Amino acid sequence: MKVKKCPYCSSTNLREEEKMIVCEKCGFHTLPLYTNLSEDYENNPITPFDRIMKAQPILLKVLKVLDKNTNQWWFPLIMNLYPKGIVYPIGDENNWKWAFSSYVVIPLDLREQYPIPDRPGEYYEYQLDLQNTAYCNTYLEAIDKFKK
Numbered sequence: 596m597k598v599k600k601c602p603y604c605s606s607t608n609l610r611e612e613e614k615m616i617v618c619e620k621c622g623f624h625t626l627p628l629y630t631n632l633s634e635d636y637e638n639n640p641i642t643p644f645d646r647i648m649k650a651q652p653i654l655l656k657v658l659k660v661l662d663k664n665t666n667q668w669w670f671p672l673i674m675n676l677y678p679k680g681i682v683y684p685i686g687d688e689n690n691w692k693w694a695f696s697s698y699v700v701i702p703l704d705l706r707e708q709y710p711i712p713d714r715p716g717e718y719y720e721y722q723l724d725l726q727n728t729a730y731c732n733t734y735l736e737a738i739d740k741f742k743k
């Protein structure tokens with residue numbers, strides 16, 4: 596069955612990218628894989644989606660909503676475009692916002708403090724500039740900062 600509107604905000608402004616569907620209004624997204632969530636996925640993950648959900652930040656777990664027409668779950672999309680920046684939801688269930696943090700170059704003499712896991716002798720060139728994170732009221736606002 597085709598998804599026609601976002602189960603979180605009811606917008607019909609949906610963008611389809613490969614198999615992913617993103618709500619352009621609120622930033623929630625879904626994939627065909629996001630089905631069959633077990634009741635106790637946290638302690639006893641069984642399905643592939645159980646394992647995906649278990650690995651998500653708490654905020655995404657509490658915000659997830661089920662589209663009853665398709666039986667697919669939706670939750671906010673974290674958009675990480677290294678080394679440009681990252682758009683992500685932040686806060687708790689009752690009070691959350693969208694945030695944008697950009698990456699900044701790590702000075703050469705400090706890089707040894709940022710080793711890449713499982714890649715001996717390799718170091719990150721960029722890190723997130725969390726001190727200058729922009730907090731936005733809407734997904735669109737955060738995406739706007741991302742594009743600049």
Ligand SMILES: [Zn+2]
Nearest residue numbers: 601604618621
């Ligand atoms: Zn939406």
